[in-house]
Amino acid sequence: MAETTNPVLAQLGWRPFFSEQVTPEQRGSCQPVRVMSVHRGRVTVSGEGIEDSISSKLPHGDGAEKRPTVGDWLLIDRETRDLVHILDRASLFKRPAPGDQRRVQLIAANVDTLFIVTSCDQDFNVARLERYLVLAGEVGVRAVVVLTKADLSSDADALVEAARALQADLQVELVNGRDPSSADKLARFCGFGQTVALVGSSGVGKSTLVNTLTGSTNIETQPVREDDGKGRHTTTVRQMHRLAPGLDGGGWLVDTPGMRELQMSEVAAGVTEVFDDVAAITLDCKFANCTHADEPECAIRAAMADGRLDPARVDRWRKLAEEDAVNSGAAALRRSRADKGRDRRR
Numbered sequence: 001m002a003e004t005t006n007p008v009l010a011q012l013g014w015r016p017f018f019s020e021q022v023t024p025e026q027r028g029s030c031q032p033v034r035v036m037s038v039h040r041g042r043v044t045v046s047g048e049g050i051e052d053s054i055s056s057k058l059p060h061g062d063g064a065e066k067r068p069t070v071g072d073w074l075l076i077d078r079e080t081r082d083l084v085h086i087l088d089r090a091s092l093f094k095r096p097a098p099g100d101q102r103r104v105q106l107i108a109a110n111v112d113t114l115f116i117v118t119s120c121d122q123d124f125n126v127a128r129l130e131r132y133l134v135l136a137g138e139v140g141v142r143a144v145v146v147l148t149k150a151d152l153s154s155d156a157d158a159l160v161e162a163a164r165a166l167q168a169d170l171q172v173e174l175v176n177g178r179d180p181s182s183a184d185k186l187a188r189f190c191g192f193g194q195t196v197a198l199v200g201s202s203g204v205g206k207s208t209l210v211n212t213l214t215g216s217t218n219i220e221t222q223p224v225r226e227d228d229g230k231g232r233h234t235t236t237v238r239q240m241h242r243l244a245p246g247l248d249g250g251g252w253l254v255d256t257p258g259m260r261e262l263q264m265s266e267v268a269a270g271v272t273e274v275f276d277d278v279a280a281i282t283l284d285c286k287f288a289n290c291t292h293a294d295e296p297e298c299a300i301r302a303a304m305a306d307g308r309l310d311p312a313r314v315d316r317w318r319k320l321a322e323e324d325a326v327n328s329g330a331a332a333l334r335r336s337r338a339d340k341g342r343d344r345r346r
């Protein structure tokens with residue numbers, strides 16, 4: 001398809017995964033655009049020769065995942081600019097809708113790399129990093145641990161090692177988020193057509209990093225004027241930021257409140273991926289349903305005893321696996337919340 005070589009689309013992240021989904025009929029009547037931000041009933045989109053706000057209503061079919069979200073690729077009618085189709089997503093961040101656990105809230109689509117941001121000072125926490133790695137594994141994006149505030153720490157190298165030990169071949173970058181030359185270490189993930197997103201606790205330096213990577217002084221003040229479809233102009237905040245041109249012609253950075261708040265939803269696939277070594281050892285337990293507590297011939301206890309497995313790591317694996325089982329039902333989830341509340345009150 002011609003669009004694969006179109007530089008405007010390529011810069012927006014268009015690639016064979018998307019172009020291959022377009023049928024010959026759609027090629028004639030539709031054009032692909034990427035969602036830059038989402039508002040009530042409307043989305044702002046960018047494509048070849050188009051920067052516009054369009055209705056986010058699909059002609060047929062509804063349901064949670066049938067709504068466009070930030071980062072989505074859409075096919076729109078060349079003439080009417082009506083939304084025709086949402087292309088399958090290469091990756092999708094979602095969570096249970098706040099206040100209604102049965103509904104799904106979409107957060108961002110087609111992210112290539114997730115920056116898991118933590119700082120060298122008080123925030124560094126192995127269990128939290130592991131949770132984010134599980135999330136990245138579940139969504140299917142490449143994870144990069146970004147350790148900020150390198151300039152404030154004297155034992156940063158030890159933290160880098162601790163983070164690297166979490167997963168084979170895990171990328172860990174130590175940066176001073178305020179210093180562009182230091183943040184340049186992240187450039188190889190931010191190149192032409194690439195999309196990155198950040199997660200991490202409050203205060204670890206996400207905004208600082210976003211400002212440095214986009215070459216802007218304040219991301220909060222990048223309004224876009226857009227037509228609300230009724231002839232009025234409203235001012236909204238962009239959710240996909242162009243990365244600094246110095247970073248190889250620019251990729252994209254998704255920064256939305258939903259993304260920042262993201263913790264974990266259901267972690268099924270992810271837990272086994274991050275803890276694949278632990279999962280492999282459980283296969284050697286005598287009983288398939290071993291709880292690794294006091295059963296005879298338990299491979300997990302044996303591995304802890306002879307030093308092959310770190311008991312603290314096994315403990316975290318257990319907690320995540322339990323949470324996983326609980327999360328698989330919304331009712332069960334509410335029960336667990338109630339239990340946790342009760343525990344805290346004890």
Ligand SMILES: Nc1nc2c(ncn2[C@@H]2O[C@H](COP(=O)(O)OP(=O)(O)OP(=O)(O)O)[C@@H](O)[C@H]2O)c(=O)[nH]1
Nearest residue numbers: 148149150175176177178202203204205206207208
């Ligand atoms: N010395 C130093 N300070 C940093 C670095 N990164 C961030 N800071 C400072 O840490 C504080 C918090 O940084 P923010 O970028 O606001 O953190 P955040 O993660 O966006 O926090 P929320 O907006 O609450 O989510 C600010 O005072 C930053 O200037 C760094 O690499 N080195």
Ligand SMILES: [Zn+2]
Nearest residue numbers: 285290292298
């Ligand atoms: Zn066992």
